[in-house]
Amino acid sequence: MIRYGIVGCGHIAKKHVEAIQATVDAELIAICDRDNNRLSRWLADGVRGYTDVETMLQESPVDVVCICTPSGTHAALTIQVAQAGRHVIVEKPMALSLADADRMIDVCREQGVNLAVVHPNRFRPAMEVLKKRVNEGAFGTFSHANATVRWNRDQAYFDQDPWRGTKEMDGGVLMNQAIHNLDLLIWMMGEVEEVSSYQATRLRDIEVEDVMVSVLRFRSGALGVIEAAVTLYPKNLEETLSLFGETGTAVVGGPTANWIQSWQFADLSQEEATETIQQITKNPYGKPGHQCLIEDMTTAIKMGRPPMITGEDGRRVLALVNACQQAAATGQPVRLDESIGGIKR
Template sequence: MICYGIVGCGHIAKKHVSAIEATQGAELVAVCDTNEERLKEFAKDGIQGYKDLGGMLRTDVDVVCICTPSGLHPQLTIQAAEAKKHVIVEKPMALTLEDADRMIAACEKNGVKMAVVHPNRFRPAVVELRKQLEQGAFGKIGHANATVRWNRNQAYYDQAPWRGTKAMDGGVLMNQAIHNMDLLLWMMGDIEEVSSYSATRIRNIEAEDTSVSVIRFKNGALGVLEAAVTIYPKNLEESLSIFGEKGTAVIAGRTANWIKEWKFEGLSEEEAEATIEKIEKDPFGIPGHQCIIQDMTEAVQDNRRPIVSGEEGRKALSFVIACQMAAETGKPVKMNQLKRN
């Protein structure tokens, strides 16, 4: 049995609790939060509560799930790693590449595993898209598009002082679109260069609420990224589209869970429709957080690297950082400018 502890008893922690409870071989034994009222909500049914992470780390916890505001991820990850605990850290893993590198180094030095929560990779439609790419069904890819047109109203940002700040939240790319950016990277491979514009147009926050970027991938394909939390009056669309010489695929919906276009050379309309119908019967599949917990549980048991490792989380963070740099400087940013520390 792999024993889990959760740090940060906010909204996202509830998904971790459900995921651990649903995973065979995993057990939630401890929670930690500096807010006593929040702690009481989780510290029940035999689950021990701690106001100090150090106290929780002195228990028999095997894996620590870090569910705090983003700016706190690095120090808590390193503290857990130094206590020889494996780590699952919510996205973004950090807000700077320097911190991400320190986290990865701490886990490697202490012989522990780290996974970053990018659960959208496990969506049934996304899994099908990845299969087509691995089989070469698109032929030569021309371009790809990722879109996040969501609503996070002012009340969302006003409910906690860290939301919308550069130090703890990071903005629409870091806090919302990073999942879609992770998928774009996972499908298209490494990036050569990005150009970007960002703005704080509507929300009263420190970070950006709107961003558009153009990407050149190392394989020569182009990409477009659009992200906003200003869509009225509610979430409109999340989509991922790939266009190649022999295939067109669009995954979309209010969240990117449904296949909207599925056309490939040699694939009949009946075969395409069968895939679309299969996804429509179960568009969400096993919850992504449960897949992350299951994968870490098995990674510890089998002594292997988690699927969405710290290095994978760093790639998505690098993409965000490059877009932010390009927007700030008004110049294209080559990914090799982002040096590893």
């Protein structure tokens, strides 16, 4: 059995608990949170509770630690866990700065432990078939792509926890809400070369932006548009990823990007396209993405291989977010160099 621990008992911890419980050869044996009330909700037979990470690492024989704390704490906790010789699964974003991300990657490499970043939307059935079409070259030459997140996060959402909406711990709409969609964008389209952006804090009383629009040029020459907002009234409207090429058009959307809305390729008949759409519609969610990540880490440890979504993957999308934010703050385009998405002016 691969033994798991969880740090942070907020909203996202439930998905990790369920994923570990559903995974063969995985066992939850420890949970840590400074708040005893939150901690007590997750304690069960065989699961020991801790109020500080150091004690958990000293006393519990966990093999993997899932970090489910506010974004601004991810780097320090990942480094602490890795230095104790444990593998790490860290929630998105892996960090708020590239310097922190680099340190996390370096320490995990030095300690010989795996670092996986939680980008579970790659395992959505629609995204898996979309990635297959990209790999097959079904789009021909890409012309452009759009990543759109039009959601609602009202003031009560930001007020429920003091870290939400702060520069130090939250990071803004791209960092906290849209980053999964952006991960999918560059997973499909490849590296970004240059970005220009506008950002604003229009409706929420927070330190960071609640709406941002960016224009991209990919290293391939294709163009892209990002639109992300938490200002939609009265509820979430859509999360959409759209890819356009010389021989293919695909749009995956809905309130969350789980449903194929357009599926047109030169090498597919209308009947074949309709069949794919119907197959996805029957089961748009598939196996929970967090379960896929836990299963993958469990197998990776047993086989001595890296996880499917690595620290470098997490860094790549973080670099894009940082570049968008820098471009908006300076009013100037920002170029990304070729060292895994590092930013340069």
